[in-house]
Amino acid sequence: MKKLSLLAACALLGILAMPVQAEQQNANIAADIVQVKRSVLELNKDLYELEEDLLSPATTRAAFYFSLTYGEFFEPLSIEVSGAGFEAVRHIYTERQVAALRMGAVQPLANINLGPGKHNLRAIIRGVDQLGQNRELVVEQQVEKTDKPLLLEFVVSDVAEQQSAAAQLKFW
Amino acid sequence: MGHFIRLLFLSLCVISAQAEELSAADTLAPGQLVDDFSMPSAIGGWGQRLAEQRGKPVMLIWLDRCNQCQEELVRYQLLAESYALDQLVAWFIWAPHKNDVPPKMRLPVLLNDQYWSQSWGFNPRPAIMLINKDGVLDHLILGELSGHYDETEKTLAQWMTEQQLQASAENGQ
Numbered sequence: 001m002k003k004l005s006l007l008a009a010c011a012l013l014g015i016l017a018m019p020v021q022a023e024q025q026n027a028n029i030a031a032d033i034v035q036v037k038r039s040v041l042e043l044n045k046d047l048y049e050l051e052e053d054l055l056s057p058a059t060t061r062a063a064f065y066f067s068l069t070y071g072e073f074f075e076p077l078s079i080e081v082s083g084a085g086f087e088a089v090r091h092i093y094t095e096r097q098v099a100a101l102r103m104g105a106v107q108p109l110a111n112i113n114l115g116p117g118k119h120n121l122r123a124i125i126r127g128v129d130q131l132g133q134n135r136e137l138v139v140e141q142q143v144e145k146t147d148k149p150l151l152l153e154f155v156v157s158d159v160a161e162q163q164s165a166a167a168q169l170k171f172w
Numbered sequence: 173m174g175h176f177i178r179l180l181f182l183s184l185c186v187i188s189a190q191a192e193e194l195s196a197a198d199t200l201a202p203g204q205l206v207d208d209f210s211m212p213s214a215i216g217g218w219g220q221r222l223a224e225q226r227g228k229p230v231m232l233i234w235l236d237r238c239n240q241c242q243e244e245l246v247r248y249q250l251l252a253e254s255y256a257l258d259q260l261v262a263w264f265i266w267a268p269h270k271n272d273v274p275p276k277m278r279l280p281v282l283l284n285d286q287y288w289s290q291s292w293g294f295n296p297r298p299a300i301m302l303i304n305k306d307g308v309l310d311h312l313i314l315g316e317l318s319g320h321y322d323e324t325e326k327t328l329a330q331w332m333t334e335q336q337l338q339a340s341a342e343n344g345q
Contacts, residue, residue, distance in 0.1 A: 077219060078212055090288055092210040092219035134216075 062114040062150040064089060065172075068101040069157035074135060074165030076101075076127040076156065079109065083121045086112045093127075106153065114145045123154050125167055137167035200294065206301070206309050210290040211282035214266050214274035220282055221290075222307070229255075229335045230303040231262040231328065233317070234284075234294050235275075238266055242275040247321055249279050255332055267293070300324055302331050305339070 064081055068074075075098055082088040089110040093101075101107060125137040139154060151172035158165050200206065208223040222230070231252055235241070245264060252262030266274045267284045274281050284293055294301075300320070302311040311327050313320055 077217075090290070092212045092221075092288060092290055094210065094221045094224055095218045096224055097221075098218075128216075 058149050059147045060113040060115060060145075061111070062086075062145060062152070063111045064109040065151070065153040066091075066101070066107045066109045067105070067153060067155050068098070069155065071098070071102045071156070071158070071165075073130050073158045073163060074127050074137065074156055076125050078126045079123060079154065080126075081109070081121065081123045081154070083119050085115055085119060109154075114150060116145050116147060118142055118144050121152075121169070123167070123169075125154065125156060129164070135165075137165065139167045139169050141169050143169075143171075199296075200301075200309055200312065202309050202312055204309050205307055206303050207292060209292055210288070211265065211284060212288060214268075214281045214283035215276055217280070220263060220280055222303075225261045226307055227305050228259045228261050229305060229332065230301075231260060232265060232301040232303065233262065234265045234297045234299040234301070235267070235317075236297040237269050237272065238275060239269075239272040240275055242277060244317060245275055245277060248317065248324070249277055251321075251325055251328065252279060255328070258332055258336060260332065265294075267297075302328065304335065 066076075066079060068076065076093050078090065078092050080088060080090045089112070091107075091109060097107070120140070120142050123139040125139075127135055127137070129135045137156060143150065143152065153170040153172060154167060155170050156165055156167045206222065208221065210219055210221040212219040233245070233248055235245075238244075248264075249262075252260060255262075262279050264275065264277060264279060264281045265284050266281050268274075274283070284291060286293070296314055298315065298317050300311075300313040300317075301309055302313075304310050310331060313324055313327065
């Protein structure tokens with residue numbers, strides 16, 4: 001009789017443990033799914049990097065960025081970056097984009113391929129000053145491309161003393 | 173000789189028919205998504221980008237050769253402004269030719285020039301495009317602006333009503 005009740009207790013425990021086992025299995029499967037998703041994302045990232053390396057290797061990779069500090073004395077309407085060895089980069093600014101730049105946004109202007117060596121860059125930033133008059137800010141500078149990526153930022157900043165704005169090239 | 177001429181004539185007919193099909197296929201048609209563009213202002217001020225207008229109805233008026241043709245465009249400007257409260261965005265698109273001077277309008281007049289790689293041109297002109305809030309071309313009116321004002325007014329009124337109904341239905345959901 002004692003054995004029988006012991007057996008019944010064991011069976012009851014087994015039945016009670018079944019949902020716990022199922023939950024455990026579900027948790028394991030969920031963890032596996034998360035792991036697989038993570039692997040897929042990592043693989044995707046690796047493939048993206050590989051594609052980028054093939055299309056634009058570090059030896060020729062160059063990128064232009066644009067930013068505006070304050071923008072009280074100058075509002076850009078367009079920018080044009082030219083130089084030997086790459087197609088001129090041109091961009092037209094809208095009011096919304098300039099509002100974003102004023103709030104601190106740094107605009108990725110273009111990714112280009114540039115051969116190693118020295119290059120003369122010329123950027124013309126057309127816009128209007130605080131009086132609504134047309135103005136052009138020009139940056140002319142020689143840059144050297146090494147075997148590492150070249151990241152350049154055209155920065156327009158206010159010069160409060162002169163009630164004006166100036167553009168310069170910043171190397172990242 | 174007669175056969176040869178007939179054959180030549182038939183060949184020319186076939187070639188011209190094919191060419192027409194190609195030009196028709198190349199033209200943007202209602203129902204198609206309109207590609208994004210950015211164009212600078214032809215009369216000073218901000219440039220405009222089509223993608224920034226998603227969510228609003230847009231009317232593009234592509235001008236043919238125009239040298240200070242504001243008088244011709246005044247009616248269209250007033251028409252567009254009458255829908256400003258309904259969020260209609262309207263732009264004139266002007267292409268430079270020789271020493272032509274762009275029209276001075278209250279609405280933006282955009283400079284359509286191949287120099288700016290972010291823009292594209294459209295032919296035939298003049299043309300009026302009505303682009304819905306999803307960026308799809310709903311109506312394309314081709315032909316001289318002076319002769320198509322009534323059609324444009326009627327189409328725009330009907331289209332704007334549809335746009336409003338659609339927007340209120342979406343807001344209700």
